[in-house]
Amino acid sequence: MQATLIKLIAYINLHKGEEDKNKVLDDVKSNISFRGSNLWILACAIVVASIGLNVNSTAVIIGAMLISPLMGPIVGAGFSLGIYDFNLLNKSLKNLLVATLVGLFVSTIYFYVSPFKEAQPELLSRTAPNIYDILIAFFGGIVGAVAITRVEKGNPIPGVAIATALMPPLCTAGYGLALGNLKFFFGAMYLYSINCVFICISTFLIVKFLKYPVKKQLDEKHQKQVKNSITILITLLVLPSIYFAYQLFQEKKYQHQIDVFMETEFTNKGIAILYKKTKFNVSPKKLELGFLTKRYSEKEIKALNEKLKLYDINNTKLIVIQDTTDLKSDILNEINFNKSVLSQKDVTILNLKKEITNNRYDNKAILSEIKILFPEIENISISNHTFNENTDSTKIVPVVIYNSKKEISDSSKAKLTLWLEQRLTKKEIEIYNNPTKEKTTGKTKK
CATH class of the missing domain: 3.30.300 (GMP Synthetase; Chain A, domain 3)
Structure with a gap:
């Protein structure tokens, strides 16, 4: 029994494969700041996410979430709470505020100038968060925190960025501001706050579980204050989400x-x-x-x-x-319109088939007949060509290209021309010898 318990503990041991704690903290601190390149990347990611929401493209939204650096200050806040580094917490919250304001500003400008103002399903889904969004943010945050503390970061980090979905609600809030829709704005900001807070809390729990060294020792009173603040914050966010989840269930x-x-x-x-x-x-x-x-x-x-x-x-x-x-009239009009579209397609197909038929010659059959009269001809190719196109004198003339063992005489060419005019029922035919391409034109007045 004891051996089984030891094996089980080994399976769930988070210390296995853990990165050096100081190195992890250095990485976390380096990703907190929103200056220079990080700010540019954030602004571009906001535009990409806004476009995705605007045109209802899930793939574009996912791409924006992958390139967004928003997770940095949120994870930083979770780590700073876990090690009681309040200077780092202050820096993380300031940078998160800067990132949020930049995101709101850029997305508001985009949706204000965008000609497409209709609320797409991807936008609407970010305006009424519920308890499930809290669960996604919490467990996604745990995955992210665990992945950050590993030697091998692996695939979880991009997955966490997609699952926790920080960008879309922030852009949706910008959409609400651009259109003056406060319901959209507050609903989206509520979802954004849920994601930020519960990623932070799950990171805090992992940091505590892994026993990261604290920056400043707090007495029992101050530790209790931190825990009470977290509890109040969780309660304030959870209660409305439970109500929204109940409303969703009832609907x-x-x-x-x-x-x-x-x-x-x-x-x-x-x-x-x-x-x-x-x-x-x-x-x-x-x-x-x-x-x-x-x-x-x-x-x-x-x-x-x-x-x-x-x-x-x-x-x-x-x-x-x-x-x-009126409803039936709309449906019948739609049906008739579809029929009309189908009819137009059918007419186009028939015209194309007719054109192909008119321009097609049975070269094989004609060659077998020609060889009886002109044995020296080895091969022929016949097709219609348009001359003087886009003019008043446009004409379609069959062009014959032949290969022969030896050059045929002028009289034979004349006979061949007359025979082809009769065979193809055409008044004018042009004949070319390949490869010399010697040309002769046969014209018979009818």
């Missing part, structure tokens, strides 16, 4: 019940639903439905409203949109 549950109601009362009975809209954040909640052909009387609508309670859909009013003419 998902409500939407599920609505789907069950619609499927049971309408879809399974063959009633086609043309339009659906739910309003969750009003009282009473509203469910608007429009149907393709079905019409309901006031009595039937009242009965449907009563049935909502059977599906555990409370405090909700069902509104049936009876006049769906």
